[in-house]
Amino acid sequence: MALMTTYRPAILSSLTEAGEAAWSALLAAQGEANPFLSYAFLHALHASGSACAETGWQPQYLALWDGSVLAAAMPLYAKSHSYGEYVFDWAWAEAYHRNGIEYYPKLLSAIPFTPVTGSRLLARDDEARAALVAFLLEQQQASRMSSTHVLYPAQPQALLLKEAGFMLRSGVQFHWINQGYHTFDDFTATLEHKKRKNIRAERRKVREAGVTLRRVRGFDITDADWRFFHRCYETTYAEHRSSPYLNLAFFRDIGAAMPDNIMLTIAERGGRPIASSLVLHTKDTLYGRYWGAVEHVPCLHFEAAYYQPLEFCIEQGIKTFEGGAQGEHKMARGFLPQQTWSAHWLAHPSFADAVERFLEREGAGIANYIDELNERNPFK
Known part of the structure; x- marks a missing residue:
């Protein structure tokens, strides 16, 4: 599929460039009800000055248009720091710094200050989603930034990003089930x-x-x-x-x-x-x-x-109460461990190899940790 001839790509510096009607229609088309992905929530972050270029969150949303219809989109930011993310890469940034390599700015797809799993590759169908991934790969190469990070995607989208060359990282949250x-x-x-x-x-x-x-x-x-x-x-x-x-x-x-x-x-x-x-x-x-x-x-x-x-x-x-980031103490109050995902791409080959080895070790540790937590189930 030829991306540039099938869809009209755009990089949005503001959600107003897409418009509330188009954004809401895209969410409805893929059945996404997560309030943190709503136009109202994201626009409030930007319009209030909480997440904007001045605070280190410069919006660079990816959008694919099919005529006048928004077929796919991705919340994406150029980040000049790692605050407000909840998936910690400070050690990676420090390793870059020790070797005289710039880690910031980086590309980040996330809901600012919000460790909640949901769609990051918003699309009306699988074809548009595949085109959106291709657009993301083009942008991360063209931007010459150190890395791209997609935080808290739904697992199927994490796996799609893995197929596209991203490394997956897992974490743990605690959710209550009614x-x-x-x-x-x-x-x-x-x-x-x-x-x-x-x-x-x-x-x-x-x-x-x-x-x-x-x-x-x-x-x-x-x-x-x-x-x-x-x-x-x-x-x-x-x-x-x-x-x-x-x-x-x-x-x-x-x-x-x-x-x-x-x-x-x-x-x-x-x-x-x-x-x-x-x-x-x-x-x-x-x-x-x-x-x-x-x-x-x-x-x-x-x-x-x-x-x-x-x-x-x-x-x-x-049905579900998502308790937010971290907090093993939540288990004593009926919350159970749930695995979360993030996806990462690093431009520097040597650092990418080192991070991949680290993630393999960390992933095995997370799996064991979840098993241990499940053995301490608070229910009868």
Whole structure:
């Protein structure tokens, strides 16, 4: 198939060049409901200045047009650092630096600051997806950048990239699966006695501290709620001595543009808010995202960021709760290990060989780690 004659290729510096209607139609054509791939979410990242050239995330989205129809597209960025990615390549960058070779800029396909698996090769059909991969290969050669990285693709797309010459890297996240529970107690009844007892004790500590919690759905979130949540979000980063990636404008934008996908949990004591967590969701999947507190209460993090969202999943019949990056402690709360993928291409042959050998060793370690985790299953 001749790529240049079958489709009209384009590199987009802004999603507005594609337009919301075309982007949404492409997602619908391939049945993609992930809210992080929505025009509203991605455009808010860029328009708010959270992910843009000035912050080291220069959009270079790939697009293939069939006449006036967007047949395929790929979120793609020129990155000048490795912050906000959750698949860590700092050691690779350091090795390049020690040998006097520039690692940055690099090409990165990902949802900024979001370790959530989903489509990265958006296409209306297999033919368009194959053409998109060919377009990506052309761009990584033409750009003369050190490398290309595709983070958290769905496994079939990871395998497609492997066929195209990418190296695969695996990781682990922890997801909760709804087994048709009717109540939170139905869920905890399936856990080992010690795990069930610990959850009850954690929830009791929050109640005994005089904390109440309320869940606020998108349309009901006020600007005061968003300002307080962002204060909590900034506090979390300050405690880790780092700068927050997302600004208040971003949260206001997604609150206005995609309220059906958003829920805040706000913890209050003595009539004033002291903590908050944010989740995004569809009718099938809930994604744990951000948490923060301006006042410490033992176990409040677990209540606001895990137990309240779990209750919401059970009430709404949501099948899966993706707990985000890392966090082996989630297993004690009913989350189980799930393998994730990323795909990597390095231009320098010697470094590519070294990374390939490293990934083989790391992959074997990840497989063993998942086996060990499964042996510690928290359920009866």
